[in-house]
Amino acid sequence: MQTSLPQHPIGVFDSGVGGLTVVRALMDRLPFENIIYFGDTARVPYGVKSVATIEHYTQQIADFLLRQQVKILIIACNTMAAVAADKVRAASPVPVLDVIEAGARNAVARSASGGIGVIGTPTTINSNAYARAIHRLNPDSRVYSQACPLFVPLVEEGWLDHPVTRLTAQEYLKPVFVESIDTLVLGCTHYPLIKPLLSDITGQRLQLVDSALSIADQAAQLLQDSGLANPQHELPDYQYYVTDLPVKFQTIGERFLGRSLNRLDLVSL
């Protein structure tokens, strides 16, 4: 059984490139922490796979990161968090944070009316994991969920502020607007990239909860409480692992990360 030390890295993982929005939020919030990112690009997207397959793949990745001596594990993929977080948590020797728990906490803290909307991929929405997480925190809350399957491909196309994306968002949000909610959780790590467009459409009607920012806050709190914050004020190490190197990964990855992607290595599980 390994012992976690403050200089050990934070392990962040996702089915592909989306979790880099979480890495970006962590870099901004915790600028002295070493981070290892794992993106399962050979098997992305998870959102269309069965529960058994997602559980199996998720545990493989968690095991890989634990072998790299990470001090906490962050599940940055909403699909994996929805389907496999409990199993990973049960088997992990280090604390496990996940984007759903983080987003739910933030939404419950911020919603005045208790009416909370959630948008995400079909698998995340079908799993009902946000509704469960929100109700565990506040049994009186009312959750309205809406799957938005086209947002991920639109973000990956780079149409972040495009009439097609705007029209798609208006279509998906139409049923959301008639619900009495005051808060909308962006339940997918791709969505922070279209937050300006979504914010423009929702206007004053809804406050948006970005789960990448939420989990960075939660990680900061956890490291402080557990004495595992890295006390050094030197340049940290950032290491990225992927299972395949698709065309445009670098381009799309840097758009998500907001900076250069160095130390990118290919591994197989």
Add this chain to the structure above:
Amino acid sequence: MQTSLPQHPIGVFDSGVGGLTVVRALMDRLPFENIIYFGDTARVPYGVKSVATIEHYTQQIADFLLRQQVKILIIACNTMAAVAADKVRAASPVPVLDVIEAGARNAVARSASGGIGVIGTPTTINSNAYARAIHRLNPDSRVYSQACPLFVPLVEEGWLDHPVTRLTAQEYLKPVFVESIDTLVLGCTHYPLIKPLLSDITGQRLQLVDSALSIADQAAQLLQDSGLANPQHELPDYQYYVTDLPVKFQTIGERFLGRSLNRLDLVSL
């Protein structure tokens, strides 16, 4: 070394559900042939993977179908055809047809001016495989290619005749319309489902080549020439194998196939 017999099935494969448009065309064109379909739904989409990964997966599937004694192999996935058809052909004891060769043949036969447009996924277009196949058949032809990454997710969302799909198609076809071409190849097995919408936008300007129909014609010719056409006039067997059973596979699959999906089995490679 196996000997092919007329009663042996035709093997059709794709990375996921898209190749069912080819199966549908085969059922209509060759109603007495037994067909085995293989969709690698656990690892879909191939379009974002590296060349080495696509080659490896494609050969695994071809080997699986050859063990089922198929009399011809049909690569119904444009990405696999673009990247791995030559390798599969070199290693196969039975004839191998692929959607790119079939679409290219049909386009060259039908284009009066020699100006041919091709639309497909980014990987298919980046591979330049259609341009190569078309030039092998007619060195004087001029090919204009355009990647349309959002068409696959739009088709899978079921927005076959939706303002968002129309706006997306208008955006993608804008540069195509300024080229002097008379024929447009639908270089992706998902695209036959939006053929009415595309046809509506292109109007009289372009004739559309559907590679599912093209390959069904080519398969019919091959079976006749080689004496491998099934002479029986009984109900044929249709068997479908997938590597994962995602949510909505049945629904989406039946939309692609245009009829019920029976005998659907899960296998792992």
